[in-house]
Amino acid sequence: MSDNTLFIVDDEKTIRDGIKAFFEDEYRIFAYDSAETGLDALQVYHPDLVLLDIGLPGMNGIEALKHIRAVRPDVLVVMITAYEDITSVIECMKLGAYDYIVKPLHMEGLGVTIANALETLRLRKEIKSLQENQLRDQAPFFIGESQVIHDIMAYIEKVAKSPDTPVLIQGETGTGKELMASTIHHRSPNFAGPLITVNCAAIPGELIESELFGYEKGAFSGASATGKKGLIEMADKGTLFLDEIGDLSLDAQAKLLRFMEQGEFYKVGGTRRKKVFTRVVSATNKDLEMMVETNQFREDLYYRISVVKIQVPSLSQRPEDLKLFADYFLKLFNQKFDRNLMGISPSAWALMETHPWKGNVREMKNIMESGVLTAEGPELTPGDLGLDGRNSRKAERHQSLLPLKPLTQEGVDLNAIRFRLDAFYFTQAMKLADGNESRAARLLNLKHHVFRYQYKQFLAQQENT
Incomplete structure (x- = not known):
């Protein structure tokens, strides 16, 4: 016998007894002759599946279904009807019934319906467990005693239920924006699909189109002989996460806008229109509204990506x-x-x-x-x-940087000089940019991806000295 529990709610004794006799070796079964007694039992027991007759005396099956969905939304309900009344069946399905069966009952067919329903329930529980584990893995970014984080997590639960509503996540560096995007994906209907992350700041402007949309073979000099699938196409039936979207060039913004408006795109060098279904989640630590006012970010794209906005609190x-x-x-x-x-x-x-x-x-x-x-x-x-006194030690470390000494026969420690140069300018740039890597990169006249690589190397070297 399995661990699954079934309720039978039907006013016909022969139906209740027949189902119970046929399946009692496989499942725990409780039978009730009215909706009222069945709903009372629901307060005590937690069934996995309810077989519910529509034409019950007193409270009918449709009203009982509404009560079940209200108090136990995770319980699956299969409706039983004496005749295939399409209107009633459609109403039940809209209210959340899993399936329906028509009298007279054929036990073998009913057995298949029950098995399919319980397998669906098992998969739902498995997905829920995976989602909860994923959220726990991201602690403590999204757990805490503060009301602000509880409010955000409750909001995410609501937002995640949509499979395609665009979301914009805003917050300072280090607040967990990427983890929040992952949480939205893993708690959404797109959970089984891919989560594709695009670091907009790390892709050079001249490559953004081919990276996002892919290209056909021979599309340009140096293109792969087999072509390439773009990141948007890879996100089909899943979630596309555009990290640091505020660093996209205006030209790249225009190309992204066309996809956001139509859900369609062409590969570079291609003539065949492609269509994908994906949810777009964007993130930035920049003030996009201010960038819109200063013509650094397209207003039409901003409204496309920010249907839902989430502000991640700083520490x-x-x-x-x-x-x-x-x-x-x-x-x-x-x-x-x-x-x-x-x-x-x-x-x-x-x-x-x-x-x-x-x-x-x-x-x-x-x-x-x-x-x-x-x-x-x-x-x-x-x-x-x-x-x-960490800051004072940093200052001491930089005091001896300038001016540089002329080269003599004694030679110099060039690696040490390079390290001091990196320490001085990386620290100054990050300070002036308030920790924003993109702005710091511009201050040093470096591409963002080059700055990020060199800065990480510097930090690793700093830890070893």
Whole structure:
């Protein structure tokens, strides 16, 4: 016998007894002769499937279906009807019935209907479990005690139910915009489809069209002999995540707009129109409305991508969650590095509470990882976390940068000079750009993807010195 429970609600005793006799070796079965008694039992038991007669005395099956869907929306309902009344059947299906069967009942056919319904229920539970696991993996970006994060997660639950409504996610660097896009995808009807992420800032302007839409063989010099499928086509029946959309050139914005308006596109060098079904989720740390006013971002595209807008709060907007994050990362990195640190010292915690956290949750994660890995005492100290005069040490490191010394017979340490140059200008650029990598790249006259690569190399070298 399986673990599945079935309710039979039918006023005909022969129907109830017949179904029970035929399937009682396979399922736990409870039979009721009226909607009222069945609904009372629903308060005590949690069936997986209800076989519900439409033509019941007293409360009819359609009214009972409404009650079931209201109190137990996860329970599947198969309607039983004495004759195929199309109007009643359509009404039941609109109300959420899984299927319907017509009397006289054929037990073998009913068995197939029950098996299909329970398999559907199993798959729904499996998807829900995967979605919940995915959300847990992204903690603590989207868990916390602050009301603002609870409100956002409740809003995401609503927004995710649509398979195609465009969403714009805005927030500072390090707040978890990409993880939020992933959450929307994994909790949406497109869950089984692909989630394709496009870093708009990392694709050179001259390549954006071929990357997004793909190209046919021989479309241009250097094109692959077999052509290439674009990122938009790869996102068919799933979600297309356009990260850092504020960094798209105006020319690229125009090409994206055509796709957003029509859902259709042509590959570069192609003549055959292609159509895909995908949800577009965009993210940026820029003020797109201000960019629209200054003609840096197309107004028509802005309204296309921002049907739903989500503002991700910075860490400074949710100070009540600081302790939660710190405890979470302490536990996480204790496990990762096989450490047994007991906590954070009062002096370290005092500095953490007043730290600006411009890098948001990502910055805290990095600081805690470094601290747990290198700490020597039973608690994390200000020194372990790099919060004891870190800025003054940076200043000292840069004081000796300029002017450069002339080359002599003694030679110079060119690698050290290059490191000091990188340290000085990368730090200054990120400070002037308020942590925005795209703006910092422009200050240094570098392509964004080149800046990101070199900056990551610098940070890795800095950690090793």
